[in-house]
Amino acid sequence: xxxxxxxxxxxxxxxxxxxxxxxxxxxxxxxxxxxxxxxxxxxxxxxxxxxxxxxxxxxxxxxxxxxxxxxxxxxxxxxxxxxxxxxxxxxxxxxxxxxxxxxxxxxxxxxx
Amino acid sequence: xxxxxxxxxxxxxxxxxxxxxxxxxxxxxxxxxxxxxxxxxxxxxxxxxxxxxxxxxxxxxxxxxxxxxxxxxxxxxxxxxxxxxxxxxxxxxxxxxxxxxxxxxxxxxxxxxx
Numbered sequence: 001x002x003x004x005x006x007x008x009x010x011x012x013x014x015x016x017x018x019x020x021x022x023x024x025x026x027x028x029x030x031x032x033x034x035x036x037x038x039x040x041x042x043x044x045x046x047x048x049x050x051x052x053x054x055x056x057x058x059x060x061x062x063x064x065x066x067x068x069x070x071x072x073x074x075x076x077x078x079x080x081x082x083x084x085x086x087x088x089x090x091x092x093x094x095x096x097x098x099x100x101x102x103x104x105x106x107x108x109x110x111x112x
Numbered sequence: 113x114x115x116x117x118x119x120x121x122x123x124x125x126x127x128x129x130x131x132x133x134x135x136x137x138x139x140x141x142x143x144x145x146x147x148x149x150x151x152x153x154x155x156x157x158x159x160x161x162x163x164x165x166x167x168x169x170x171x172x173x174x175x176x177x178x179x180x181x182x183x184x185x186x187x188x189x190x191x192x193x194x195x196x197x198x199x200x201x202x203x204x205x206x207x208x209x210x211x212x213x214x215x216x217x218x219x220x221x222x223x224x225x226x
Contacts, residue, residue, distance in 0.1 A: 031213055042116075042202060042217035043155075088154060092213060098143055098162060099170065100215055104154040 004032075004089045004103035012109045019076040021106040023089030024069075030092045032065060033100070034074050037086045046074075046087075051094075081112040114138050118203050118218035125193045125225045133188040133221050135203030141216070142208040144186035145170070146178065148199040149220075155202065161186055162208065193225045 004025040013019055023032070031050045035043040049056045049065045049072065056063045062075040076083055088105045092098070119134045137144065145160035147170075157170030161180040175197060177189040186205075190197060200222050204215040 033213065033215075035215075040220075042219045043204075043215070044217070045214040048213050090215075097168075098208065099157060099160060100145075100213075101157065101171070102147070102155040104152060 004091050004101065006087070006089060006103045006106040008106060009104070010107040010109070012111065013079060015079060015081055015110055015112045017079055017110075019079050019083070019108055019110070021074045021087050021108070023072045023074070023103055025072075025089075025091045025093075025103075026070065027091075027096075028094045029067070030094055032063075032072050033090045033092075034061075034063060034072075035088045035090060035102075037088065037105070039085070043088065076108075079108075079110045081110050084108060084110045116203055116205055116216050116218040118201075118221050120221060121219065122222050123224070125190075125223065127193060127195060127225060129193050131190050131193065133190075133201055133203075133223070135186045135188065135218060136184050137186075137203075137205040137216070138184065139205065139207070139216065140183060141205035142183070144180065144203065144205045145215075146176070146186070146188045147202045147204065148172065148197075149202060150199050158188065158201075190223075193223075195225045197223065198225045199223060 007022045033048045034046040037043045060077045086105045090100045090102045116137045146158040147155040159178040161167045203218045
């Protein structure tokens with residue numbers, strides 16, 4: 001399976017701290033995406049990084065991609081209680097068409 | 113703009129019963145897909161479609177059928193429900209044009225098979 005794997009499985013931090021989540025995958029990719037899921041809701045797209053990009057920013061989000069290590073990280077700076085959610089990475093692998101394969105996710109809890 | 117709409121939100125079935133989960137999108141997206149979400153396993157792709165009349169299998173297709181007769185609708189059929197199909201099901205769609213690759217998700221359908 002080309003499924004990504006997130007690390008850690010769960011993360012608990014204080015409001016204002018930074019949160020870092022990591023994702024590893026197995027095959028060459030076209031792009032890697034991060035999604036957020038609030039409890040009981042559908043997933044919401046956060047950011048996409050292409051295989052030829054190394055870093056991308058969106059507001060308080062910073063994503064890095066290291067294709068040599070087949071890994072990505074998502075950094076949320078100055079976290080807020082509203083950032084409490086599950087975060088998933090998803091990969092669109094080369095040769096697998098349009099399919100997007102998700103990892104198991106990281107549960108982030110931000111304490112106020 | 114409704115986005116991706118799934119019905120029903122909750123359903124309880126008995127083993128062996130059949131049912132259809134409905135999914136509709138109003139964004140004219142070519143790509144539609146069904147995932148199931150189980151604790152600790154993330155989302156697993158069941159079936160997907162890149163346009164009307166075209167469907168293909170994902171990672172866990174057994175026990176499920178799909179069809180795509182229109183761009184808007186992508187129903188998921190459970191032929192003979194089993195307890196192992198107890199899960200939360202998500203429909204998602206995206207445009208194949210452009211460069212964002214962003215998937216739009218419905219709110220999910222929670223299925224319990226007794």
